[in-house]
Amino acid sequence: MKDKSQMIRATLAGVMAVSSTLLATNALAVPENPKQWEKCAGIAKQGMNDCGALDGKHSCASQAKIDNADNEWVYVPKGTCTKITGGFVAAIKPAK
Incomplete structure (x- = not known):
């Protein structure tokens, strides 16, 4: 049970990191x-x-x-x- 919980936390942390990177990249992109x-x-x-x-x-x-x-x-x-x-x-x- 503990391993499954850690895996879910790691997955969520990864998704959040990727989302943050995408948002930051979009902010630096060419304007509309x-x-x-x-x-x-x-x-x-x-x-x-x-x-x-x-x-x-x-x-x-x-x-x-x-x-x-x-x-x-x-x-x-x-x-x-x-x-x-x-x-x-x-x-x-x-x-x-």
């Missing part, structure tokens, strides 16, 4: 998705663009050939693009 986004050009790294090039050279994500190209863009929370060095809000729709 913003409600509004904007296309920010000039900041995408090679192969990390979100969609088609602004000049229509390609129509898919992850095809940027160089870092920080003016025709490549990524989505950022609205109002943050111009705060990023080299970033500007893209006004042209990408190729389809």
